[in-house]
Amino acid sequence: DQQVKQNSPSLSVQEGRISILNCDYTNSMFDYFLWYKKYPAEGPTFLISISSIKDKNEDGRFTVFLNKSAKHLSLHIVPSQPGDSAVYFCAASFGANNLFFGTGTRLTVIP
């Protein structure tokens, strides 16, 4: 059973515009959420995280929003750059032992 879901397998955005990647989760026990970026044949690299006590966290061009009542989080990338093209995974954890990942969204930023 997929506890973390990314319902959009792919997204294309024009360079300079905003990219919004969405993620939904089902387990209300999750208290820590993360976004990872992955290039082909490489391990994922950590991008940004948010604790369940917050609803927004910002780091440069990347902002993560958390809506606990809707069990939804999103990653905003502004402005989008061609180098942002990759697969993005959202992940959630509780108890600091497991990370549950979504299936990923492939972002393509068009120059």
Place this chain on the structure above:
Amino acid sequence: SQTIHQWPATLVQPVGSPLSLECTVEGTSNPNLYWYRQAAGRGLQLLFYSVGIGQISSEVPQNLSASRPQDRQFILSSKKLLLSDSGFYLCAWSNVNTEAFFGQGTRLTVV
């Protein structure tokens, strides 16, 4: 600084042969260790995690096993590989309440 090493990077093995993938972490003590598999359309699937030497938790029933003989060593094994074991395997580590850091991955092809 902490580093994670995972090898080999690629592996082609015949059906029925054994498997041993090794992962080591440097620069940290008592990390949580994880084995993930990325299969087409399945995102990142948690296979095993370990919170200490000899402590292994399995998330999915499968043809694989894991062992943690030392604090910073995590091994993924199989006695007899199946075709369905093909995929991209990732080792990761984390400390409590931090993000997970991934190795470069192993592309396993079972033929």
